[in-house]
Amino acid sequence: MLAQKYGTPKLGEMLLPRENFRPYPTIEDRPEWDGLPLHLRTYWMNKGIAKLNHAWNPLPATAYMDYSRTGNRERYDKASWERRRTLASLVIAECMENEGRFLDDIVNGIWCICEETFWGIPGHGYMMKRQDSLPDMEDPVIELFSAETAALLAWTHYLMKSKLDSVSKMVCERIRQEVKRRILDPYLTRFDLWWMGFNQERMLNNWNPWCNSNCLAAFLLLEDDPERREAAAMKAMRSLDHYLERLRSDGGCEEGPKYWLYAGGMLFDGLELLYSVSARQIHVYDEPLIQQIGRYIYRAFIDDAYYVNFADSTAKVQIPAELAYRYGRRIGDDKLAGLGAMVLRKKREETTDLEFPAMSRLLPALFHYSEAERYVGETPYVRDAWLDGIQVMVARERQGTSKGLFVAAKGGHNDESHNHNDIGHFIVYCNGSPMIIDPGMLTYTSQSFFEERYSIWAMQSAYHNVPIVNGIQQRNGSSYRAADVDCKFDDRSAALSLDIGGAYPDLAEIRSWLRTISLIRGSSPCIEIKDEFLLQHRTDEITLHLLSPHLPRSEGDGSFVVEDECRNRISIQFNSAMFAGSVETIPLEDAIMQEVWGERLYRIHLKIRTPLDRGECMIRISEV
Numbered sequence: 001m002l003a004q005k006y007g008t009p010k011l012g013e014m015l016l017p018r019e020n021f022r023p024y025p026t027i028e029d030r031p032e033w034d035g036l037p038l039h040l041r042t043y044w045m046n047k048g049i050a051k052l053n054h055a056w057n058p059l060p061a062t063a064y065m066d067y068s069r070t071g072n073r074e075r076y077d078k079a080s081w082e083r084r085r086t087l088a089s090l091v092i093a094e095c096m097e098n099e100g101r102f103l104d105d106i107v108n109g110i111w112c113i114c115e116e117t118f119w120g121i122p123g124h125g126y127m128m129k130r131q132d133s134l135p136d137m138e139d140p141v142i143e144l145f146s147a148e149t150a151a152l153l154a155w156t157h158y159l160m161k162s163k164l165d166s167v168s169k170m171v172c173e174r175i176r177q178e179v180k181r182r183i184l185d186p187y188l189t190r191f192d193l194w195w196m197g198f199n200q201e202r203m204l205n206n207w208n209p210w211c212n213s214n215c216l217a218a219f220l221l222l223e224d225d226p227e228r229r230e231a232a233a234m235k236a237m238r239s240l241d242h243y244l245e246r247l248r249s250d251g252g253c254e255e256g257p258k259y260w261l262y263a264g265g266m267l268f269d270g271l272e273l274l275y276s277v278s279a280r281q282i283h284v285y286d287e288p289l290i291q292q293i294g295r296y297i298y299r300a301f302i303d304d305a306y307y308v309n310f311a312d313s314t315a316k317v318q319i320p321a322e323l324a325y326r327y328g329r330r331i332g333d334d335k336l337a338g339l340g341a342m343v344l345r346k347k348r349e350e351t352t353d354l355e356f357p358a359m360s361r362l363l364p365a366l367f368h369y370s371e372a373e374r375y376v377g378e379t380p381y382v383r384d385a386w387l388d389g390i391q392v393m394v395a396r397e398r399q400g401t402s403k404g405l406f407v408a409a410k411g412g413h414n415d416e417s418h419n420h421n422d423i424g425h426f427i428v429y430c431n432g433s434p435m436i437i438d439p440g441m442l443t444y445t446s447q448s449f450f451e452e453r454y455s456i457w458a459m460q461s462a463y464h465n466v467p468i469v470n471g472i473q474q475r476n477g478s479s480y481r482a483a484d485v486d487c488k489f490d491d492r493s494a495a496l497s498l499d500i501g502g503a504y505p506d507l508a509e510i511r512s513w514l515r516t517i518s519l520i521r522g523s524s525p526c527i528e529i530k531d532e533f534l535l536q537h538r539t540d541e542i543t544l545h546l547l548s549p550h551l552p553r554s555e556g557d558g559s560f561v562v563e564d565e566c567r568n569r570i571s572i573q574f575n576s577a578m579f580a581g582s583v584e585t586i587p588l589e590d591a592i593m594q595e596v597w598g599e600r601l602y603r604i605h606l607k608i609r610t611p612l613d614r615g616e617c618m619i620r621i622s623e624v
Contacts, residue, residue, distance in 0.1 A: 001241055001284055001287055001289070002114040002237035002238075002241050002244075002274075002282070002284065003237040003238040003241050003291075005232065005284075006018055006237060006278075006281075006282050007145055007234050007237060007272075011230055011233065011234060012229075012230040013231055013232060014278040014279070014281045014282065014581060015220075015233060015277050015278060016225070016277050016278070017226065018220070018221070018223065018224055018229070020237055021220055021221070021276075022276055023273075023276050023277075023363075023554065024159075024364070024369070026158065026159050026160070026161075026162075027094065027095045027098060027159055027160050027162070027163055027412045028162065029346070029355060030098065032367065033095055033098070036096070036367075036369070037369060037370055040369060041096050042452070043099060043433075044092045044093055044096055044534070045093050045414070046487060047093060047111050048089050048090050048092065048093020048094065048096075048097075049093070049573070050089075050114070051086050051089055051090050051093075051102075051105060052102065052105060053099070053105065053106070054086055054090075054105050054109070056083060056108060056109060056112045057079050057082060057083065058079075058085075059076065059079055059080060059083075059365045059612035061117060061134055063076040063079065064076050064118075064122050064133075064134060064135070064157065065122075065133045065134065066122070066614040067122035067123055067125070067133075067446055068122070068133040068446075069133070071445040071446035071447060072234065072445060073121065073122065073123050073443075073444055073445055073446070074443065075584075076121065076122055076135055076258065077121050077122075077123075078425070080116075080145070081119060081145075082150055083109065083112060083113055083165075084148070084149060085265065086109060086249035086361065087110065087113065087152065087156065087575065087620040088107065088358075088359055089154060089158060090102045090105050090106045090109060091106055091148060091155075091156050091159060091359075092134055092261065092362065092366075093586070094106060094160065094163070095159055095395055096309050096342025097189045100163070103163060103164075103166075103167055104157070104167070106164070107164065107168070107171055107395070109168050110153065110156065110164075110171055110174070110175060111171070113149060113153065114153075114174050114175065114488075117134075117135055117137050117147070118135035118137065118489060119145060119146035119149040119150070119182060120135070120141070120143040120144070120145050120146040121136075121143075121144075121145050122143075123444065123446070123449075124143040124144065124145075127141040127193070127194075128141055129483070130547035134209065140181065140182045140183075140185075140186045140271060140558060141186070141193065142182075142186055142187060142190070142193055142211055142215065143195075143207075143211070143449050144181065144207060144210050144211060145181060146182060146185035146210045147210070147214035147215050147218075148192065148210075148215060149216050149360055150179045150184075150215065150218040151184040151213075151215075151218050151359065151360055152183065152215035152220040152358065152359050152464070153175045153178070153218075154175070154217055154218040155174050155217070155221065155359040155360070155363070156175070156359075157175045157176070157221065157222060157419070158521065159467060168599075169370055170210035171510070175222075175464060176222055178224075179218050183215055183218055183226070183230070184215075184218060184219060184222070184223060185244050187215045187232060187235070188221070188228065188231055188232060188235065191457050193211075194207075195207035195208050195211050196208070196211075196212075196235075196239045196242070197239055197243060198238075198239070198242070201609030203246070203417055204242060204243050204246050205255060205259075205263065205417040205418070205419075206259050206262040206266065208239060208242070208243035208326060209240060209262070209263060209264075209266035209267040209269075209270055210239065210263075210482075211271055212236045212239050212240055212266075212364070213266045213267070213269040213270035213273065213357075213360065214360065214582060215232070215236065216232065216236045216274070217269075217273055217360055218272050219232040219233070220232075220233075220273060225364025227517045233274065233277070235515060236270065236274075236499075237274070237356040239288060240270060240574060243267070244260075244267075244615045246291060247289065247293070247389070248387075248388070248389020248390060249288070249289060249292065249389060250292055250296075250387040250388055250389040250390065251264070251289060251290075251291070251292025251293035251294070251296050251387075251389075251412060252296050252297050252387035252389050252390035252392060253293075253297075253300075254310075254311060254390045254416040254417055254418075255312060255313070255388075255416075255417045255418040256308075256309055256310055256311035256312055256418065256597070257296075257297060257300045257308065257309060257310050257311065257313050257317045257319075258307075258309070258313035258317050258441075259310070259417075259418060260296060260297050260300075261317070261319060261320065262321075263401070264293040264294060264296060264297065265323055265327075266279050266322065266325075267290075267293060268293075268294070268330075268514030269323075269360050269361070269399040269614070270576060271284060271285070271290070272326075272364075272546075281354035285330045285331050286331075286408040290331065291331040291333065291385075293324070294324075294327045294328065294331055294333060294336050295333060295335070295336060296338055296387070297319060297339070298324075298335050298339045298380040298382065298396065299323060299382060299385040299387065299394060300392075300408075301339060301380050301381070301407075301433075302402065302406055302432060303381075303402035303406075303429070303432025303433075303559045304346075304432060305317060306429065306432065306434065308392065308394055308427065309427075309438050309440050310392065310408075310410050310420070310422065310425070310438060311416060311417070311419060312418035312420075313418075313441065313442045313530050313595050314440045314441060314592060314595075315434060315437060315438065315440055315442060315596050315597075316595075316596050319339075319340075320345060320365065321340045321343035321347065321365075321372065322343070322344060322361075322365040322368050322369065322372050323340065323364070323365075324336055324337070324339050324340030324343065324363060325337050325341050325344065325368070325372040325375060326340070326364065326372075327341075327447055328339075328340060328377070331465025333405075334377040334378040335378045335379070335380045335382070335420050336380070337375060337377045338375070338376065338378045338379060338380055339380035339464040340372060340375075341372050341373070341376065341377055342377075342380065343374060344369070344372050344373055345490060346443050349403075353412060359556060369524075375473075379399075379400045379401075381396065381399065381400050381401055381402060382394075382396075382399065383395065383396055383398065383400075384396075384494050385488040386487040386489065386496075388487070389560055390409075390410075390412055390416070391410055391411030391412045391482060391485055391498075392408065392409070392412075393407075393408065393409050393410075393487050393494065393496040393517070394406075394407075394408040395407055395489070396519075397519070397520040397521055397525050398521075400552045401525050402429075403431055403432075403469055403520060404430070404431065404525060404623065405428065405430055405525055405526070405527055405570075405621070405622075405623060406428065406429040406430070406432075406521045407426060407427070407428050407429075407494075407517060407527050408426065408427050409424070409425065409427075409496045409517040410422065410423070410424075410425055410426075411423060411424070411481075411482035411485045411496070411500075412481065412482060412499045413466035413479075413481035413482070413503075414474060414476045414477055414478070414480040414481065414503060415417035415476065415477050415478035415480075415507060419459075419476060420438075420458070420459045420460075420461075420464065421454065421459065421460060421461040421464070421473065421474040421475065421476055421480075421503070422438070422461060422466065422474070422496060422505065423461075423466070423474060423480070423481065423482050423498075423500045423502075423503035424467075424482065424513075424515045425438065425461075425464040425465050425466050426464045426465055426498035426517045426529065427465070428527055428570065428621055430569070430570050430623050431566075431568045431623075432479075433564045433566060433568040434464060434491055434548075434549055434564075435550070435562050435564070435568070435570045435612050435621075436546050436547065436548055436549075436570075436572075437467075437548060437549055437597075437601075438464065438620070439458050439463055439464075439545050439547060439593065439597070439601060440458065440460045440592070441458060441591060441592060441593075441598075442456060442458050442589060442592060442593060443590050443592050444589045453476075458484065458593075461473040461474035461503075462472055462545065463545075463547065463603070464545070464547070465545055465546050465547060465584075466500065466503075466544075466545065467500075467513065467531070467533075467542060467543065467544050467545075468542070468543045469504060469508045469509070469510055469513075469539070469541065469542055469544070470507065470508050470509055470539050470541045470542075471541050472504055472505060472507050472508035473504075474503040474504055475503070475504065475505045480502060480503045480505075481502055481503060482498040482499065482500055482502065482503065483498065483499040483500060483501075484497070484499045484514075484606055485497070485498040486498070486513050486554075491521065491613070492520070492521055492522060493518055493519060493520050493521060494518065494519045494521075495516055495517065495518040495519075496516070496517050496518075497514065497515070497516040497517075498514070498515060499512050499513060499514050499515075500513050500514075500515050501513040504566050509535050509536040509537055509539070510533070510534075510535055510536075511534040511535060511536060512532075512533065512534045513531065513532075513533045513534075514531070514532045515529070515530070515531050516528070516529075516530045517529055518530070524622070525622065525623070526616060526621060526622040527620070527621040527622070528619070528620050528621075529619040529620075529621075530616070530617070531544070531616070531617050531618075532596040532615075532616045533614060533615055533616075534613070534614045535613045535614065536610070536613070537613055537621060538611040538612060538613040539609075539612070539613070540608055540610060540611040540612075541608075541610055542607070542610070542612070543605055543606065543607045543608070544579070544605075544606040544617075544619070545603055545605060545606075546604040546606075546619075547561050547586075547601055547602070547603050547604075548601070548602045548603075548604065549564075549597045549598065549601055549602070550562045550563060550564050550602065551583070551602055552583050552602055552604055554581065554583075555571070557576035558575060558581075559571060559572065559573050559574075560572040560581065560583075560604060561624065568623075569623065569624045570622065570623055571601055571621070571622050571623075571624045572604070572619060572620075572621050573619070573620045573621075574606055574617070574620075575617060575618065575621075576621050577609070578609060578615070578617055579607060579608055579609065579617070580606070580607050580609055581604065582604075582605045582607070583602055583603070583604055583605070584602065584603045584605060585601075585602055586600060586601040586603055587599065587600050588601060
């Protein structure tokens with residue numbers, strides 16, 4: 001898509017030289033900075049003022065060693081990321097005001113970051129050849145946050161070079177030296193970094209566009225040598241092609257909507273850099289796959305900040321509103337652009353934090369803010385969507401509104417990127433409010449990846465809305481997958497049917513387990529979960545699970561009612577002659593889960609009463 005089309009002998013001629021590459025206004029471009037909306041200027045000035053005379057937090061060796069000693073990622077990661085957020089806030093405040101009062105703090109921040117041994121985080125130290133509890137400064141691996149740091153320093157250099165030079169010529173020189181040593185040189189010379197995709201020993205995921213887009217920004221903003229800039233652009237296109245080749249034609253993000261911000265979103269960031277530095281000659285926005293990647297995020301949209309959060313994603317996702325707006329405008333999709341504009345206006349009305357996660361997102365957000373705020377576009381509330389590649393169905397009662405019932409369900413396999421063992425899993429919302437849920441992710445630790453991942457409860461099928469049979473949960477691995485998958489839509493219903501028996505090991509003794517998840521529209525709308533199963537032997541060790549953030553209340557045999565604080569209510573009906581219902585409380589101690597769900601979740605157990613080797617059962621969910 002990229003390298004073959006644009007990797008011609010004329011690529012070097014397409015790229016603007018560094019001195020002519022002006023993607024955003026620098027601090028000297030006063031009309032653009034002074035013309036930003038007053039509330040944005042006030043907000044960012046206040047953020048900068050709060051960081052004046054900042055005491056740059058230490059990053060001791062023992063904090064880095066926490067990861068190898070205890071598995072804790074937070075102490076070092078948070079301190080590292082706070083340095084970078086502080087620097088970005090100071091830089092933007094100085095660009096807003098242009099009076100020099102933030103300069104010393106900016107220089108301190110640059111110097112502080114440049115003196116760090118490693119710009120990455122301990123959890124990514126596995127990439128180094130010599131494994132140790134501390135990083136090897138002679139092995140400049142490029143991972144997510146070292147690439148992010150290089151881009152931040154490159155944008156700082158681009159925006160403020162003249163002002164930094166007025167303090168000392170050594171500041172920008174140090175930026176160029178450190179970024180060259182840590183990122184630019186290894187980016188050109190190394191082909192063994194797994195995320196590049198040149199050696200397919202690992203599955204590509206969000207790392208590819210995330211690292212490539214930031215490395216590309218550093219090259220385009222700092223590198224003077226036209227041959228090296230051309231080589232970097234060519235390598236980025238080749239590497240991005242490897243990522244695009246592994247995506248399905250539906251553009252679905254199997255890592256979940258939170259990771260779309262760093263997968264599809266970062267892909268867009270990289271494509272925008274290529275589009276801009278080539279004076280719009282490198283243009284792939286008419287490619288169907290690029291368009292589908294953007295559309296995924298509104299197909300996963302439920303209401304407010306809620307998204308279909310399969311895999312390692314929280315149910316609430318703060319998407320970069322302006323990025324969604326610009327992506328939509330680039331591909332000519334008014335629903336995607338409309339989602340971005342809607343989210344931006346909601347943030348503005350609620351006066352929530354307008355901070356964006358990185359300088360590569362913040363600058364376009366600032367300079368396209370007014371344009372996006374005025375845009376209306378189309379409603380992003382799609383009635384139905386079937387992402388056949390990642391096997392995810394979403395359906396709501398009516399197009400254009402969150403009112404009524406919403407269901408999402410998935411097939412796929414249990415070796416997806418950021419996988420949870422959840423084949424046949426589904427979620428239910430009512431009037432945009434979560435009723436039957438996916439619990440989401442926990443704060444990452446050393447257990448979150450590699451061989452210990454499935455010892456964590458939130459990754460296990462027992463804490464998703466799927467059966468446990470003979471005490472056996474689903475197993476992780478690509479061979480554990482859905483079969484006979486079929487999705488159908490019409491005005492009356494939406495239905496996903498699939499055999500989930502293959503997601504379980506032989507010990508479960510399942511011959512087949514056909515599950516059908518349906519949304520029935522019309523005068524009496526409801527959601528039906530129908531299971532037809534065939535086992536090798538009779539057993540009474542069959543339990544169906546349903547997770548909810550609200551305490552289910554029993555209303556007689558065969559019925560639970562779930563109600564939220566806004567009095568949205570659903571009724572869950574089941575065959576009480578076949579199943580005994582009970583409710584378990586799951587206390588939540590993790591900060592990420594507490595932020596979304598509060599102090600606890602509830603798990604409905606529907607346990608079969610008598611031994612069976614075959615059967616059919618139905619759960620019916622309706623609004624009451």
